[in-house]
Amino acid sequence: MDIVDFRLKVFCSVAKNLSYTKAAQEMRISQPAVSKHIHELESQYNVRLIERMGSKIMLTKAGEVFFNHSISILDNYSKMDFAMNMIKGQYSGELKIGASTTIAQYILPAILARFISKFRLVKISLLNGNSNDIENALINHKIDLGLVEGDRKLSNLKYTHLVNDELVAVTSTHSVYKNREKLSINELKQVPIVLRENGSGTLSVFLSALEKHGVKINDLNLVMQLGSSESIKMFLDNSDTLSVVSFRCVSKELSQGVLKIIELPQIEMNRKLDFVQLQGEEENLASLFMQFAIHEIKDI
DSSP: OOHHHHHHHHHHHHHHHTOHHHHHHHHTSOHHHHHHHHHHHHHHHTSOOEEEETTEEEEOHHHHHHHHHHHHHHHHHHHHHHHHHHHHTOOOEEEEEEEEHHHHHHTHHHHHHHHHHHOTTEEEEEEEEOHHHHHHHHHTTSOSEEEEESSOOOTTEEEEEEEEEEEEEEEETTSTTTTOOBOOHHHHHHSEEEEEOTTOHHHHHHHHHHHTTTOOGGGSEEEEEESOHHHHHHHHHTSSOEEEEEHHHHHHHHHTTSEEEOBOTTOOOEEEEEEEEETTOOSSHHHHHHHHHHHHGGGO
């Protein structure tokens, strides 16, 4: 990539992060170097692209126009590289993936290991967050491909099924509920429960299942919301509480006898784990990774 292309990348990083410091970290150059690239672009077009508002920065109207064109240009470069390398039978480039917490921790690592072993010239970075975070990162062009959980679908995004998943209610095998085999919905309302944070796909699916029975989150005995399944498992191990998480998150603890499932026979909590892309995406590294993951998931 020549210096002009690199400047576009630097500008897009500043525009997306609205921070010279974060852009410098992302591009792995110094902050003065970031400022120099932005200044040279502004000099080239004799227009202000970025302005300061106190301690913050924001795009000017010209900067917004330049950002939209820069994204399109860099995307076309990426597609060109992919097409040319595909003709030669090799793949190279950079792929930014974002994944919700459950997928990033319990599904992606094995797929990523196999992918980079086969496609050694492809550089992958991974952003972790809840499903809402990942969709927003995709819309704001911070990632090329997302993987999310939950039942919410945004009209401006395209979703492709990866694998099915099941949520289960679990408690510690030394909690006061260790001898319970199942709970009715009315009984569930009384049990102290710890759940994932707002924006989590796991939480969204659980609440949607409850709403079918006229139950809302305020009807539950909610004692805590935590940002990951790992923190929930630690919380369960040190309290007399119950939680609802992906079966994939707790399969190890179930086999070791650390946690146990309590059935909720009135509630169905199956869901899909999906890839998510911007509408209109063509063949690129993201589509290559999707095809690879859909094939490999059968063995994981």
